[in-house]
Amino acid sequence: MFDYETLKLVWWGLIGVLLIGFALTDGFDIGAVVLMPFIGKTDNERRVIFNTIGPHWEGNQVWLVTAGGALFAAWPLVYAAAFSGFYWAMMLVLFALFCRPVGFDYRSKIEDVRWRQSWDWALFAGSLVPALVFGVAFGNLFLGLPFHYDDTLRSTYTGSFFGLLNPFGLLAGVVSVSMLVTHGAAWLMMRTDGELQARARRCLQVSALLYLFCFIAAGFWVSFGMQGYRLDGVLDTGAVLSPLDKAVLQDNAGWLANYTLHPWTMAAPVAGILGALFALLMAQLKQAGLAFLGSVSAIVGTILTAGFALFPFIMPSSTDPVSSLTLWDATSSRMTLGIMLVVAGIFVPLIIFYTLWCYWKMWGKVTTKNIEDNQHSAY
8 A cells, every 4th residue: 555645646646637627518508508598599409408418518627526525535635715705606616507307307397488587597597606616716826815713723714605706717717717717618519400500619719719818818917916825844744743733935936846846747737738838729620539539638727727836735724734634644543545446446537438438338419400300308
């Protein structure tokens, strides 16, 4: 079995894998539903959009549940501090997500225009709000969150929900939304045809350009307008540590220290930018599959860019930098991490294999004719 230090690093990577898995799978159905009111001109076209994601959206949602469970088990201090500090933001996401299962199941049950339009906008909100809030949350990590520990390790959060809605947090939210809309548009390009496919292609071009502008703007903001944190001294990273057993300096200009120390990490922002440019080019050339691969690269690059910049910090504190949580001092016991690693090693590959099998078996374009022929069985 791995030593404690290695297990901490492994679980930092695995949490990242789960977040990327959620963004890649649930991301395209979120993006597709956000686009639905604008590119679905008729009821049948909107039903086409729903049925491209209908067989998969529930399975995609599992990645979010798994990431939350892994966060609780691997980093209990982060789970406690984040879920108390982000309480109202998390409740907003939770109630927004309630719209999705109900909306998918009941939207087409009644042939009434007002009924279906109401559910269309409920599903739109249930997809847009999580995409925006998750981006805002990531943006606030770079600014630091207003929490601290006392000498008995009781966490106190002194911020508010509206405090999260600062300019940089909102910019990060726009990056998140535009990134997922690009992913969803590429998905619809692959799974639809005709005029609906053409509208999805045009939306991809707009959202990819918006993503590029906001992602690069956020990068400049972090690099030249923000001060990051750095651990001072040498920690015994293989030991059980208290969050207060460290010294933190605010001299990491722009959170760029890791990029200077490990130049290979620059591959992450490059992948984000080149992925969006590639998706844009392939959309222009009407190559849907390649455009989707470009959006995949943009998502992976964006999440890794944030992870590499913040490492080893997971939840920086703006009110007391010493209280900042890192992967070294926020983790569970060595036994817990070891047992979880065995479980993850067995079930994550099975989940990935089953997910890929589902996509393979249910692949193909969805057309308005499919909807007309299956009025009572289709979403």
